[in-house]
Each structure stands twice: as structure tokens, then as C-alpha cells.
Amino acid sequence: MSTAKGVRARARIEVTAAIKDEARRQLAADGASKLSLRAVARELGMVSSALYRYFPSRDDLLTALIIDAYDSLGEAAEAAHAEAGDVAPARRWVAVCEAVRGWALAHPHEYALIYGSPVPGYTAPETTIPPAARVGVLFIGIVRDAYQRRGVARTPVPAELEPEARRMAADLAPDLPPEAVVALVAAWSQLYGLVGFELFGQFNRVVEDRAAFFRHAAARLADGVGLVFP
Amino acid sequence: MSTAKGVRARARIEVTAAIKDEARRQLAADGASKLSLRAVARELGMVSSALYRYFPSRDDLLTALIIDAYDSLGEAAEAAHAEAGDVAPARRWVAVCEAVRGWALAHPHEYALIYGSPVPGYTAPETTIPPAARVGVLFIGIVRDAYQRRGVARTPVPAELEPEARRMAADLAPDLPPEAVVALVAAWSQLYGLVGFELFGQFNRVVEDRAAFFRHAAARLADGVGLVFP
DNA sequence: CGCAAGCAAGAGCAGCGCTCTCGATTGTGT
DNA sequence: ACACAATCGAGAGCGCTGCTCTTGCTTGCG
Numbered sequence: 001m002s003t004a005k006g007v008r009a010r011a012r013i014e015v016t017a018a019i020k021d022e023a024r025r026q027l028a029a030d031g032a033s034k035l036s037l038r039a040v041a042r043e044l045g046m047v048s049s050a051l052y053r054y055f056p057s058r059d060d061l062l063t064a065l066i067i068d069a070y071d072s073l074g075e076a077a078e079a080a081h082a083e084a085g086d087v088a089p090a091r092r093w094v095a096v097c098e099a100v101r102g103w104a105l106a107h108p109h110e111y112a113l114i115y116g117s118p119v120p121g122y123t124a125p126e127t128t129i130p131p132a133a134r135v136g137v138l139f140i141g142i143v144r145d146a147y148q149r150r151g152v153a154r155t156p157v158p159a160e161l162e163p164e165a166r167r168m169a170a171d172l173a174p175d176l177p178p179e180a181v182v183a184l185v186a187a188w189s190q191l192y193g194l195v196g197f198e199l200f201g202q203f204n205r206v207v208e209d210r211a212a213f214f215r216h217a218a219a220r221l222a223d224g225v226g227l228v229f230p
Numbered sequence: 231m232s233t234a235k236g237v238r239a240r241a242r243i244e245v246t247a248a249i250k251d252e253a254r255r256q257l258a259a260d261g262a263s264k265l266s267l268r269a270v271a272r273e274l275g276m277v278s279s280a281l282y283r284y285f286p287s288r289d290d291l292l293t294a295l296i297i298d299a300y301d302s303l304g305e306a307a308e309a310a311h312a313e314a315g316d317v318a319p320a321r322r323w324v325a326v327c328e329a330v331r332g333w334a335l336a337h338p339h340e341y342a343l344i345y346g347s348p349v350p351g352y353t354a355p356e357t358t359i360p361p362a363a364r365v366g367v368l369f370i371g372i373v374r375d376a377y378q379r380r381g382v383a384r385t386p387v388p389a390e391l392e393p394e395a396r397r398m399a400a401d402l403a404p405d406l407p408p409e410a411v412v413a414l415v416a417a418w419s420q421l422y423g424l425v426g427f428e429l430f431g432q433f434n435r436v437v438e439d440r441a442a443f444f445r446h447a448a449a450r451l452a453d454g455v456g457l458v459f460p
Numbered sequence: 461c462g463c464a465a466g467c468a469a470g471a472g473c474a475g476c477g478c479t480c481t482c483g484a485t486t487g488t489g490t
Numbered sequence: 491a492c493a494c495a496a497t498c499g500a501g502a503g504c505g506c507t508g509c510t511c512t513t514g515c516t517t518g519c520g
Binding site: 461462463464465466467468469470471472473474475476477478479480481482483484485486487488489490 | 492502
Binding site for chain 3: 050
């Protein structure tokens with residue numbers, strides 16, 4: 001039935017979505033810390049206290065937006081990966097990196113929400129973990145594919161890191177060599193250094209042609225992971 | 231004279247410092263967005279309006295804290311560099327990276343203030359540029375030193391990036407090869423990806439032995455810049 | 461059909477950044 | 491040396507925030 005579960009449940013879903021939409025609008029306009037429950041309620045023509053029936057606190061609304069942001073980013077990355085098709089893993093790696101950058105530039109405040117400083121006094125709940133992992137999983141898949149095709153160039157890790165490297169590989173990708181997993185995780189985090197610096201103005205007066213700079217840096221990141229360009 | 235400029239000017243300096251100290255305390259305790267002018271004033275035994283004689287707005291207080299944070303980080307990095315002495319540039323590079331990480335772990339909220347998402351609606355004034363550049367300048371010096379001693383390993387940049395690479399080199403370090411400057415800037419930003427991910431919890435359930443992981447990643451960063459370990 | 465659950469509305473509390481006014485104190489030019 | 495100007499702390503107040511509690515109306519299940 002289209003009205004299964006009754007009018008009330010349907011209304012709840014719609015109102016919840018409307019709240020998130022309006023909140024996302026304000027987030028994109030003014031940033032996370034200016035997001036106001038009262039303003040959202042006002043814009044929706046309801047009184048502020050009514051909003052607490054849907055989100056028990058401002059932080060809960062933010063959490064919902066965070067999950068959506070992770071999913072939106074993950075979707076963009078996966079779409080770019082799919083669109084790249086069956087090209088060499090190194091090229092797919094760069095395509096995903098550029099998708100991450102593109103999404104960040106298009107949604108700066110949402111990017112700041114998930115990869116900038118966590119909202120003070122706020123710790124993300126478990127629910128955010130799976131969507132947050134999507135881009136990482138994608139990278140693992142690319143490296144795995146490269147490894148299965150013709151192997152990856154390996155850079156040995158120092159002795160002090162060997163146990164940790166084995167533990168990481170066991171947790172994240174048991175079929176990949178530990179050195180590759182270490183390189184992968186490092187490159188993964190470094191990607192967000194590149195994106196964050198561009199987004200938060202650290203490249204002002206330093207890098208001008210940021211698209212070209214990023215493309216090159218992403219390719220070198222791929223290189224560092226052991227992917228080769230044909 | 232020790233009382234030159236009169237009692238009033240002296241008092242102003244002391245009160246300004248007291249305000250910044252208390253603000254820094256609250257920043258370290260609860261983060262930037264919970265920093266409240268009223269709470270600072272309360273703690274200092276003054277009324278909130280009196281505080282506006284010293285900082286015209288909350289953002290101005292934050293700006294003062296940002297500059298101090300950049301200087302504190304720069305100082306820590308420079309101290310680590312000096313302490314490393316005359317070892318190989320690659321080792322000094324890693325020492326500075328570890329100093330940045332150490333400072334960030336010791337001052338998480340101040341790190342978030344300067345390298346996390348910028349406080350929404352707030353754009354840093356020109357005054358913050360020189361202190362913000364200190365760590366970068368340090369890295370340039372290290373690479374320059376390596377270059378003058380025995381050269382650096384160069385990775386060519388693609389044709390599309392060549393003009394920008396030349397421009398960056400002319401701006402930042404005219405005596406260094408453009409490829410090295412590009413690699414340097416990339417590594418510089420990537421360092422903050424590593425640090426930020428550890429600090430903001432992105433490494434939870436991914437990397438456990440973070441010190442060893444970081445040391446290795448920093449060494450590989452140095453490698454990417456063309457520095458060689460003896 | 462009746463009763464419990466779900467819901468919007470309104471009032472209210474404590475906190476915030478910021479402004480303005482009012483005396484008191486301090487520094488300076490004549 | 492004295493008067494005038496600049497500086498400062500205190501207090502009241504404005505409009506905003508997140509959040510709570512109570513009051514009725516609406517919906518849906520037994």
C-alpha cells in the first residue's frame with residue numbers, strides 16, 4: 001500500500017526529510033555552527049519546540065547531516081569510479097581522488113562538517129562508521145584489483161611497523177600485502193590534506209592552478225601506493 | 231623606565247594577556263565554538279561589556295588565539311629542527327613532521343582552530359599570514375639545504391603543470407627546481423592530512439600504533455620530496 | 461467507540477554576543 | 491596646577507540561541 005503504516009508515519013517521514021533539507025540549506029549557506037534549530041523551524045512554519053519531536057537535539061540533527069554527507073561523498077566517489085570504467089587502476093585512483101575534491105569544492109561546509117574539526121563537544125556515534133568508510137573501501141578495491149592483475153610495487157616498512165602493518169592488513173584487506181595496506185592508508189589520509197588545504201584557504205598565495213596541481217599530486221599518491229600508469 | 235607609558239598602558243597589556251590566557255584555557259577545555267566572552271569575563275571577575283574594551287568582538291579574540299597558535303606550532307617545529315642539529319635533511323624533515331604531530335596532539339583544539347574547518351563566517355585577516363608560514367618556511371629551508379649539499383631527487387611534472395610549477399618556484403624558492411617545489415608543497419599539505427586524521431578520529435579502528443605509522447609516513451613524505459636517507 | 465500515543469503550540473529559563481549609557485579614574489595640554 | 495579629554499568598569503538591555511514543560515488537539519489501535 002502507498003499509505004501503509006498510516007498517514008501519521010508518512011507525515012513523520014516527510015517532515016523529517018523537510019527538516020533535513022532546510023537544515024542542509026542553512027548548513028551550505030552559513031556553516032555548521034550557524035545552523036539554528038529555531039531558524040529551521042521558522043523557515044518551515046513551525047514552532048521550535050515542535051522540531052524536538054523529530055530530532056532530540058541539535059547534535060542529533062547534525063549527526064543526520066553528517067551521515068548524509070558521508071553518503072553523498074561516497075556516492076560521488078563510487079559514481080566516478082564506475083564512470084571511469086575498466087581503465088588501469090592508477091587512473092581509477094586518480095578519478096576517485098578528483099571526485100572527492102570535486103565534491104568537497106561543491107559542498108565545502110558539508111566537507112568541513114565531516115573532515116574538518118569535529119563539532120566541539122561532539123563525538124560521532126557508531127552509526128556514522130559505515131558511510132564514512134565508503135571512500136576507503138573504494139580505494140581498497142582499486143588496489144586489490146591492481147594487485148590481482150599484475151601486483152603492486154611494494155615499499156618495505158621498517159621493523160618497528162611490521163606488527164602493526166600485519167594487524168592493519170588483517171583488519172582491512174587480508175588478501176593484500178601489509179606494505180601495500182600501510183601505503184594505502186597513508187595515501188588515503190594524505191588525500192584529505194590536499195583537499196583540506198585547498199578548501200580552507202591554506203593554498204591562497206601558494207597554489208594557483210589547483211586543478212592541475214591536484215591531478216599531479218593524486219597521481220603521485222597512486223604511485224606511492226604502488227599503482228603504475230601504463 | 232619600567233613604568234614607562236604609565237600605569238594605564240601597563241594594566242592594559244596585563245589585562246589583555248589575562249584575557250587571552252583564560253580564553254586559551256577555555257579553548258583547550260571545550261573547543262572554539264564553546265569559547266564564550268561572558269565566561270571569560272566571569273572567570274576574570276569582570277563584567278562582559280568591559281571585555282569589549284580589549285577585543286572588539288569574539289572573532290577578534292579568536293584571531294589573537296589563532297596567531298598565537300601558529301606561533302606556538304612554528305616555535306615547536308623550529309625548536310625540533312634546531313635540536314636535530316646537523317643530521318641529514320631527510321632526518322630533519324621527519325623531526326619537524328613529528329614535532330608538528332606532537333604539538334597537534336598536545337593542543338588539539340588549537341590545531342583544530344588553525345587547520346580544521348575555519349570558524350564559519352570567519353575569514354582570517356592578513357595578520358595571520360606570516361606566523362602561518364613558519365612551518366612551511368622551515369620545510370623550504372630543509373629542502374634548500376639538501377639541494378645545495380648534493381641535490382634532490384626530482385620527479386618531473388606533467389606539461390600541464392609546468393607553468394604553475396615555475397610560478398610557484400619563483401614565488402616560494404627561486405633557487406630550487408620547480409619540480410622540487412611542487413613536491414614540497416604537496417608533501418606539506420599531505421602532512422596535515424596525516425595529522426588531522428589521527429587527531430579527528432579518522433584513524434580509529436584503522437591505525438593503532440600511530441607513532442610508528444606516522445614516522446614511516448613522514449619518512450616516505452621526505453622521500454617524495456627527493457630527500458634521501460643516508 | 462474509547463483511550464493511549466503522537467503531535468503542534470506557547471510560555472519560559474538560562475545562556476550568548478553585542479550596544480549604550482553612566483560615573484570614576486587617569487593622562488595631557490595650557 | 492587645573493581643566494578638559496581619553497579611557498575604563500559596571501550595569502541594563504536587545505535579540506538571539508538550545509532546550510524543557512505544560513496544554514490541548516488529532517490520530518490510530520484494541
